[in-house]
Amino acid sequence: MKRIDQITHVYFLGIGGIGMSALARYFNTRGVSVCGYDKTPSALTRKLEKEGIRINYSDDPAGIAVKPEIVIRTPAVPESSAIYRYFRDHDIPVMKRAEILGMLSARIPTIAVAGTHGKTTISAMLAHIMKSAGKSCLAFLGGISTNYGTNYIGEPDPVWLIAEADEFDRSFLQLSPRIALISAIDQDHLDVYESYQEIVNSFRNFAGLLPGSGSLVCKKGISGFLGYGGKTFEYGTGEGPDYYLENIRIENGRYIADFRGRLNISNITLGQPGRHNLENALGAAALADQAGIGSEEIKKSLFSFSGVKRRFELCLQTDNTVYVDDYAHHPEEIRACIASARELWPGRKITGVFQPHLYSRTRDLAGDFTKSLSLLDRLILLDIYPAREEPIEGVSSAMLLERSEVTDAVLCKREELLDIISSENIEVLLTMGAGDIDRFPEAITQILKNKALG
Numbered sequence: 297m298k299r300i301d302q303i304t305h306v307y308f309l310g311i312g313g314i315g316m317s318a319l320a321r322y323f324n325t326r327g328v329s330v331c332g333y334d335k336t337p338s339a340l341t342r343k344l345e346k347e348g349i350r351i352n353y354s355d356d357p358a359g360i361a362v363k364p365e366i367v368i369r370t371p372a373v374p375e376s377s378a379i380y381r382y383f384r385d386h387d388i389p390v391m392k393r394a395e396i397l398g399m400l401s402a403r404i405p406t407i408a409v410a411g412t413h414g415k416t417t418i419s420a421m422l423a424h425i426m427k428s429a430g431k432s433c434l435a436f437l438g439g440i441s442t443n444y445g446t447n448y449i450g451e452p453d454p455v456w457l458i459a460e461a462d463e464f465d466r467s468f469l470q471l472s473p474r475i476a477l478i479s480a481i482d483q484d485h486l487d488v489y490e491s492y493q494e495i496v497n498s499f500r501n502f503a504g505l506l507p508g509s510g511s512l513v514c515k516k517g518i519s520g521f522l523g524y525g526g527k528t529f530e531y532g533t534g535e536g537p538d539y540y541l542e543n544i545r546i547e548n549g550r551y552i553a554d555f556r557g558r559l560n561i562s563n564i565t566l567g568q569p570g571r572h573n574l575e576n577a578l579g580a581a582a583l584a585d586q587a588g589i590g591s592e593e594i595k596k597s598l599f600s601f602s603g604v605k606r607r608f609e610l611c612l613q614t615d616n617t618v619y620v621d622d623y624a625h626h627p628e629e630i631r632a633c634i635a636s637a638r639e640l641w642p643g644r645k646i647t648g649v650f651q652p653h654l655y656s657r658t659r660d661l662a663g664d665f666t667k668s669l670s671l672l673d674r675l676i677l678l679d680i681y682p683a684r685e686e687p688i689e690g691v692s693s694a695m696l697l698e699r700s701e702v703t704d705a706v707l708c709k710r711e712e713l714l715d716i717i718s719s720e721n722i723e724v725l726l727t728m729g730a731g732d733i734d735r736f737p738e739a740i741t742q743i744l745k746n747k748a749l750g
Contacts, residue, residue, distance in 0.1 A: 300396065300399045300400065303323070303328060303365050303366055304328060304329060304365065305328070305329045305331075305362050305363070305364045305365050306320075306323050306328055306329070306330055306331075306364050306365065306366050306367075306368060307330075307331050307332060307333075307360070307364035307366075307367045307368070307383070308320050308330070308331070308332035308333070308367075308368050308369075309332070309333055309367060309368070309369040309370065309373040309377065309379060309380060309383075309390075310332075310333070310334060310369065310370035310372045310373040311332025311333065311334050311341065311344065311349070311351060312332075312334035312335075312336075312337075312338050312340055312341040312344075312351075313334075313370050313372060314340070314437075314438050314439060314440075314447055315370070315393055315436070315438055315447075315460070315462070316332075316368065316370050316393055317340055317341075317344055317447060317448075318436045318437060318446075318447040318448040319368065319393055319396060319397065319436065319448075320332060320344060320349060321344070321347070321446065321447075321448040321450070322400075322434070322436070322448055322450060324347060324348060324349055325448075325450050329362060330348075330349045330350075331349065331350045331351070331352070331360070331361060331362065331364070332344075332349065332350075332351050332352070333351070333352045333353070333355065333359075333373070333377075333379050334351060334353060335353065335355075336353065337351075337353060338735070340440075352379075355377055355378045355379055356378060356379070357378060357379055357382035360379070360382070363386075363388070364383075364388060365388075365389075366388070366389050366390075366391060367383045367388055367389065367390040367391070368390075368391055368392070368393055368396055369390050369391070369392060369393075370392075370393060371392075371465060371684055372683060372684050374684070392465075392467070393467075394462070394465070394467035394468075394470040395470055397436060397459060397467075397470065397471065398470030398471055398472070400434070400457060401457060401459060401470070401471045401472045401473070402472045404434065404454055404456070404457040405455065405456055405457065405474050406456070406457045406458075406459055406471060406472055406473045406474060406475075407422065407456055407457070407458050407459070407473065407474070407475045407476070407477075407583055407587065408459050408461040408468065408471045408473035408475075408476045408477070408502075409422065409458070409459070409460055409461055409476075409477050409479070409579075409583070410461035410462075410463060410468050410476060410477065410478050410479070410499065410502055411463075411477070411478050411479030411480040411481070411515070412463065412479075412480045412481060412482040412484050412495075412626065412628075413479060413480045413482065413626065413628055413629050413632075414479040414480060414572070414575070414576045414579070415438065415460050415461065415462075415477075415479055416437060416438040416439040416460060416604055416607060416623075417439075417568070417573060417576045417603075417604055417607050418477060418479060418576050418579045418580045418583070419435065419437050419438070419458055419459075419460045420435075420437050420439065420441045420443075420601075420603075420604045421576065421577055421580035421597075421598065421601055422435075422458055422580040422583050422584060423435035423437065423441065423449050423458050424441070424443055424597050424600070424601045425580060425581075425584045425589055425593065425594055425597040425598070426455075426456060426458070426584070426587075426589070427449065427451075428593060428596060428597040428600065429584075429589050429590070429593040429597070431455050431456065431587075431589070432451040432452065432453055432454045432455050433449065433451060433454050433455060433456045433457065433458055434449065434450050434451070434454045434456075434457045434458065435448065435449040435450075435457075435458040435459075436448060436457075436458070436459050436460060437449075437458075437460060437604070438460045438462070439604040439605055439606060439607060439623070440604065440605035440606075441604055441605075442602040442603045442604060442605060442609075443600070443601065443602050456587060459471055459473075461473070461476070461502065463484075463485065463495070463498060463499065463502075464485050464488060465488055466488070466498055466501075468502050469498070469501055469502060469505065471502075471505060472505065473505055473506055473510065474506070474507065474509075474510050474511075475506075475510060475511045475512075475513070475583060475586050475587060476502070476503065476505075476506055476510070476511075476512050476513070477512075477513040477514070477579055477582070477583055478499060478502070478503070478512070478513075478514045478515065478518055478522070479515050479576070479579055480515055480518075480628070481495060481496055481499050481518060481521065482626065482628055483495065483660070483661065484626055484657065484661075485657075487654065487656040487657075487685070496521050499521070499522060500521065500522050500523055503522040503523070503524040504523075504524065506524060506526055507526070508525070508526050509526070510526050510527070511526070511527045511528075511529065511586045512524050512526060512527065512528045512529070513528075513529050513530075513531060513539075513579065513582045513583055513586065514528065514529070514530050514531070515530070515531060515532060515575070515579070516530045516531065516532030516533075516536065516537045517530075517532075518530070529558065529582060529586070531575070531578050531579055531582050532575065532578075533574075533575065535556075537557060538557050538558050538582075539555065539556075539557045539558055539559055539578055539581065539582040539585075540555075540556050540557050540578075541553045541554070541555065541556075541574055541575065541578055542554050542556055544571070544574060546639070546640065549569070549640065550565055550566060550567075550569070551565075551566045551569065551570070551571060551573070551574050552564065552565050552566075553574050555578060555581060558582070558585060559581055559582070559585055559591060559594070560591070561581075561591050561594065561595050564577065564581075564595060564598055564599075565598070565599050566598060566599075566601070567598070567599055567600060567601045567602050567603065568601060568602065568603035568604075568607070568608065569608055569610060569636065569640060570607075570608040570632070570633075570636040571632075571635065571636050571639060572608075572632040572635075572636060573607075573608065577598050577601075580598075581594045581598070606621055606622060606623040606734060606737075607622065607623055608620055608622050608633060608636060609621045609622065609737075611737050611740070611741045612741050612744050612745060614744075614745075614748045616723070616748065617722050617723065617724075617725075617744050617747070617748055618637075618641055618644070618723070618724045618725070619722070619724075619725045619727075619737075619740060619741060619744055620633070620637060620724070620725070620726050620727075621726075621727045621734075621737045622726060622727070622728050623728075623729075623730055624728040624729070625652075625653040625657075625728070625729055625730035625731075626657075626661070627661055627664035627665050627667065627668040628664075628668070629728075630648075630650070630665070630668040630669060630671075630728055631667075631668040631671065633726060633728060634646065634648065634668070634671040634672060634726065635671070637724055637726060638671070641723075641724050644723040644724045645673045645674065645723040645724065646671075646672055646673050646674070646723070646724045646725075646726065647672065647673065647674040647675075647676065647720065647722060647723070647724065647725050647726070648669065648672040648674070648675055648676070648725075648726045648727075648728060649676040649678065649708075649713065649717075649725070649726070649727045649728065649729075649733070650669060650675065650676070650677055650678065650728045650729055651678040651679070651680075651681050651728070651729030651730075651731045651732075651733040652665070652677075652678075652680040652681065652693060652696065652729070653680070653681050653683060653729055653730040653731050654680070654681070654682070654683055654684075654685055655680055655682060655685050655686075655687055655688040655691045656685060656688065658680055658691055658692075658693075658695070658696065659688055659691045662695065662696060662699060663699075665696055666696065666699045666700060666701060667701075669696070669700060669701075669702060670700070670701035670702055672702055672726075673702075673704065674702065674704040674705070675697075675700060675702040675704070675705040675706070676705075676706055676708050676713070676716060677693045677696060677697055677700075677705065677706070677707050677708060678693065678708055678709075678710060678713065678729070678733065679692070679693050679707075679709065679710070680692060680693055681729065681730070681731025681732060681733070683731065693707055694707060710732075713736060714736070714739055714740070714743060717740055717743055717744070718743050718747075722744060722747075725740070725744070727740065
């Protein structure tokens, strides 16, 4: 196989995925001929096509315009795919996205952001700090940065590569970080890991990728699990960690706090809502500090950071109605999303639409989902989004409904959702999930706007 900087034609299997599309944009901006396959069109694939990338929506090798030198594949596309079989039968190298990202990481000094929650927001915040401070970087993000309208930031002669380090399938073990952050180690991806201890071990191995001269930044309470012998810094709320938050308050709908410890910055004002994003901002600031960015640049950047699509994204706010869309698909993320909504809009009825993601996750974390969803006043449950999985007997959204502690809860088919939203008196609405629930926010926003105009 050619070296990565010598490739002229590349094909993406599952190009519409958020991580895959960022890598496709990397190659496309460097003049490489990029083509790909995805099952269905989306706003993201349409944007890729406008950027000059050819996409086939039929699993048919006849749609392959140019024979590629390399194929990059996501596990979401099964090995039974006709296009995948075509490449395999014609001896065209097929590699995982993580392997390609690992090749880039070996060539460019890398800051890797890991953790079962928060890594997309922290990565996007750090990329914005870098750009605002005039530090050239590459950034591969797991979400669309609102500031830049993309999940990929590419500049010439990058000083740093910012990589969202994904624990799924142990992908993050392909990276070569010089600075790393771990935001959380919670039970997840039990379709890949046999136990929580295996998850911890994987994060230990990730920390072990750092050189002796590297820096590891961890959420408070995590570093003891990792066994890393180099420079380690913790961050969190309250005195104790190396970087900590104090004096947290809400003013005019914005969260404000002071950064203390190794950073001393007062009145940090976030451009993105959500209490949990204060800690995300602190993590990003700690990484920036380790990379040599000054306090004033950090403060200005966080004020102008406008968020990430589907990370507590405020889609609509009127006098009577609020609508937030969020990627939350793990019980801890759901809890944080609902808690932030309660804090920002106290006393209002909170309606949550949740689409469970993966049968295995729903089965393994059913009790935790029940606890988190019980924080809602009204629950609308969509069917499970299977992604890469086949159904598991006895596992369904109805199972969650039966265990639900929310007295006002209902099952809902995708095709019924907009009608239900139209018929309800919405005060605060949260849509949550990592599946194709992301196709609804535009239509829901319009429905709620029309109702507000009445």
